[in-house]
Amino acid sequence: MSILVVGSVAFDDLSSPSGSAKNILGGAATYFSLAASYFTDVRVVAVVGEDFAAEHEKVFLDHGIDITGLERAKGRTFRWGGTYTDNLNEAKTDYTELNVFETFQPRIPKEYEDSTFLFLANIQPTLQADVRRKMSRVCLTGCDTMNYWINSTPKELAETLKLVDVLLINDTEAKMLAHETNLPRAAQKVLAMGPQALVIKHGEYGATIFFGDGAYGTGHHPFRAPALPIEEVQDPTGAGDSFAGGFMGYVASQKELNREVLKRALFYGGVMGSFAVERFGTERLQSLTREEIEDRFKTFRELTHLE
């Protein structure tokens, strides 16, 4: 099945204790679509500028990603500079240049209209809702957001959440969105806003999925996929988007859509996030094999498996 992702394509300047990288391909839609491409067909809606060259296009095309919806605009592509110090969970933003992304209005090509899975990466909530409403054939919508939208556009975000099946955010965002510091209680409040399932990402500690009573059965027992303790973390950028790509990609590749599939998807999300951070930018995501992915999936299962 095809996943449509709407989000950012960017160029990043990154620095971490492991080194630095300049002017490298990044952005939520890029990490997401590379990660998901190992599982299913992916279609991208995003905007890039005149600095987006054939070599960057090739990264998508080499993974069979459909970039019919990649709009070319006058000006420069969205750019972000970030520095990670010892705490690899948090980046210090050195600069943000929105450039062509500032006026981004997602346009869905006719060929994309039959997409059955949709991922709304972190963009303005009203744009997310508009895209969702246009996609009548979608059976599962995943969505990301961030502190900025939670604080500055709460009403718009609330409208978007009513249209979303699975929201994927981190601990801080979940607590902020729910105005509640206890995580399970925060999860119940967020589920009451609309999503049928809520994935809360814990960085190096894995992720937990909370279920609402509804599409994926009854009962509130959460499920947790632990992450692998990783010795070599070069660059955490894009870990969350790669997680979402693994999660959504695995779900879209399955014939059924139920709680067990979502649980395994949580593990595949962790797998793709763990690969992403091993090298700067998308380097590791570009060179994976399905066998490496399955090997790490097994390692993750064994990490918590009692005889």
Next chain:
Amino acid sequence: MSILVVGSVAFDDLSSPSGSAKNILGGAATYFSLAASYFTDVRVVAVVGEDFAAEHEKVFLDHGIDITGLERAKGRTFRWGGTYTDNLNEAKTDYTELNVFETFQPRIPKEYEDSTFLFLANIQPTLQADVRRKMSRVCLTGCDTMNYWINSTPKELAETLKLVDVLLINDTEAKMLAHETNLPRAAQKVLAMGPQALVIKHGEYGATIFFGDGAYGTGHHPFRAPALPIEEVQDPTGAGDSFAGGFMGYVASQKELNREVLKRALFYGGVMGSFAVERFGTERLQSLTREEIEDRFKTFRELTHLE
């Protein structure tokens, strides 16, 4: 098998978003021995003051805990006041009164000398080492420590670690002890200091055990026990000591001592820690049943179990 625990018995004044409790029984040896008492025989070496009454003694005796080694000294028992705000992982210390604990010199009663398991709760490292050297029949020594000793008595702590089989500390302590911010690399450095196994506690995210090549087999694959997302956290005090009590108690109750036992023990540690935080002080640990413990163990297994 019998576990000997050496550590603090205290009275605490606690305050958290769920309420407050004054003058309640606490201390590492108290939490540890209550948690371990559900699995095996426990013996305590600690010091209390004249304010330690029959009702406090009863808490230990009701759980079959041997308090022959509980020394009564002139003066007041160790007292600690702590406040938890929204971040329940960290207490603000309101006051510390060492009182009779200040000059604590652990004395091992003759009846305790055949103990085969030993837990050195968080006390001055030289005292920990002295106790360990006196206990010739011990087959497994568990040990805790804290930032204060890591910073102020690194040499003494290094000597103690050479005598320890399993060190149980949290993420911050492990990184500080190893002078290394990457957790798996920090774990390898700590294992090189002496312990055969290192348990790193992640608070609400569970715990990971790292193995050295040695007593518990070869190969460095770590193992992680996730914690349950808990809706009702009233008081995190003693969670780590209760974790250690569940871990050591389960190990001591088994006929064999191998990697699989240590993995299951990691789950039981998480189980006891999760009960401890549900009520103020030791209230929940006092009223448990073995059936409740097994139920939660199953819940923890299912939390990450894929079909």
